[in-house]
Every structure is written in C-alpha cells, then in structure tokens.
Amino acid sequence: MLKVSGLEASYGESQVLFGVTLEVGAQEIVALLGRNGMGKSTTVAAIMGILPPQRGEIVFDGRPIQRLPPYRIAKAGLGLVPEGRQVFPNLTVRENLVATAANRAGRSAPWTVAKVLELFPLLAPRLDRLAGVLSGGEQQMLAIGRALMTNPRLLILDEATEGLAPLIRAEIWRCLERLKRTGHAVLVIDKNIRTLIRIADRHYILERGRIVWSGTSAELEAQPELHVRYLGV
Ligand SMILES: Nc1ncnc2c1ncn2[C@@H]1O[C@H](COP(=O)(O)OP(=O)(O)O)[C@@H](O)[C@H]1O
Ligand SMILES: [Mg+2]
Numbered sequence: 001m002l003k004v005s006g007l008e009a010s011y012g013e014s015q016v017l018f019g020v021t022l023e024v025g026a027q028e029i030v031a032l033l034g035r036n037g038m039g040k041s042t043t044v045a046a047i048m049g050i051l052p053p054q055r056g057e058i059v060f061d062g063r064p065i066q067r068l069p070p071y072r073i074a075k076a077g078l079g080l081v082p083e084g085r086q087v088f089p090n091l092t093v094r095e096n097l098v099a100t101a102a103n104r105a106g107r108s109a110p111w112t113v114a115k116v117l118e119l120f121p122l123l124a125p126r127l128d129r130l131a132g133v134l135s136g137g138e139q140q141m142l143a144i145g146r147a148l149m150t151n152p153r154l155l156i157l158d159e160a161t162e163g164l165a166p167l168i169r170a171e172i173w174r175c176l177e178r179l180k181r182t183g184h185a186v187l188v189i190d191k192n193i194r195t196l197i198r199i200a201d202r203h204y205i206l207e208r209g210r211i212v213w214s215g216t217s218a219e220l221e222a223q224p225e226l227h228v229r230y231l232g233v
Pocket of ligand 1: 011014036037039043
C-alpha cells in the first residue's frame with residue numbers, strides 16, 4: 001500500500017534523512033522505531049508532504065505522491081495523528097471531529113461522530129467542551145478520531161501514547177488492533193517496544209536517518225541486543 005524508497009530530506013542545510021526505505025502493506029501494523037532525534041517524525045513529515053523530500057520515491061496505492069502538496073496526499077488516503085496531538089484547542093470536541101472530515105476514498109460506510117464515540121466512549125460526555133480543556137489522554141483520542149473522520153486507509157500515529165496513563169494507553173492500543181481488523185493499515189511510532197512486539201506485524205529501526213534493521217515481531221523479540229543498541233531500552 002505504501003512504499004517509501006531512498007527517501008532523503010533536510011531542514012535547510014542540515015540533512016536528516018539519508019535514504020529511508022520502508023513498506024506498509026494493506027491491513028498491516030508497522031512500527032517505526034528509534035531513539036529521539038533519529039528522524040522518525042521527519043520521515044512522517046516527508047511522507048505527508050509537510051517537508052517535501054529531496055530524493056526518493058513515495059508510492060501510495062501504486063501512485064507516486066512525493067511531489068504532491070499535503071492536502072492532496074491526505075486526499076489520497078493518508079491520515080496523520082501528529083506528535084503532540086495538535087487538536088484545535090478553541091474548538092469543541094464535536095467541531096474538531098467535523099472540521100476536517102471528508103469521505104475521501106468514497107467509503108460505503110464512512111466514519112461519523114457516532115462511530116468515533118463508539119470507539120472512544122470517554123469522549124461522548126465531552127462533545128460540547130472545548131478541546132483545550134480535555135486531559136492529555138482525551139486529546140489523544142480526539143486527535144485519532146479527527147484523523148479517522150478523514151477516512152484514511154493508512155493511519156500514521158506519531159508518539160500517540162507519549163505521556164499517557166497506562167489505562168489510556170491500553171485504549172489506544174485496543175483502537176489500533178480494531179482498526180487493523182476493519183481493514184486499515186497503520187504506521188506507528190512509539191517507545192513501548194513490548195506492546196509493539198505484541199501488536200505490530202513488522203518493524204523498522206531508524207538510526208541517524210537510515211533504516212538499520214527491519215523484521216517481524218518474532219525476530220525483534222529474539223534479538224534483545226537490538227533493543228539496547230538502537231532503542232536504548
Ligand atoms: N524543524 C526542524 N528544523 C531543524 N531541525 C529539525 C527540525 N525538526 C527536527 N530537526 C532535527 O532533525 C533530526 C530528526 O528529528 P526528528 O525527525 O524529530 O526525530 P525523532 O522523531 O526520531 O525524534 C534531529 O536532529 C532534530 O534536531
Ligand atoms: Mg518524533
């Protein structure tokens with residue numbers, strides 16, 4: 001579904017990605033791992049067209065997207081839950097959900113506010129509150145719900161469980177497993193390697209802007225030296 005090859009990107013003079021290559025198949029949960037500052041969020045920014053890549057190819061559903069502007073990439077079916085959530089604080093929960101909603105892929109059963117509330121029941125009593133007053137966990141659920149309302153076929157989550165209580169984290173993981181069962185693909189960036197080994201199908205490790213290892217959950221579990229060397233755990 002998503003094929004990234006030889007991706008290079010820079011902030012001004014400083015090159016951060018040096019040839020990132022990765023794939024996400026339909027109905028796959030794929031993890032992008034690596035310590036802070038290794039280029040995970042930059043990879044996501046390049047895929048979404050926020051930081052247009054200098055070299056490399058990004059193919060989504062057989063179509064090159066690396067030169068498209070962000071809104072067209074989103075329209076092609078990629079949804080981002082950005083690092084730090086970035087919900088609209090001065091809009092209500094309901095307004096956040098509908099502000100960017102679109103049934104881009106022309107789905108027969110698109111996401112609706114009701115469906116998002118079914119996925120995250122905690123949001124239901126807060127529909128008319130301003131997003132800015134929600135707890136961190138509630139804002140994260142809202143950020144995921146907002147991305148789902150654009151009806152993406154590939155959802156990208158950048159540090160979605162960062163700083164959240166264990167119970168809320170579990171909710172987010174449960175949501176990903178459910179998305180996978182309903183035919184979505186997910187690219188997930190997270191530090192919870194134990195959980196990722198349990199729920200992701202495959203993993204890539206990014207080190208200073210290069211993919212240095214990729215493999216299945218079983219392979220990652222069998223190589224604890226990788227965790228120490230590249231992930232600092
Ligand atoms: N907006 C920016 N301008 C300049 N440098 C940046 C910017 N964002 C990130 N960087 C640098 O790019 C590198 C990769 O950052 P990032 O992709 O955010 O890493 P990760 O998400 O893996 O923690 C880091 O050295 C970081 O300091
Ligand atoms: Mg990051």
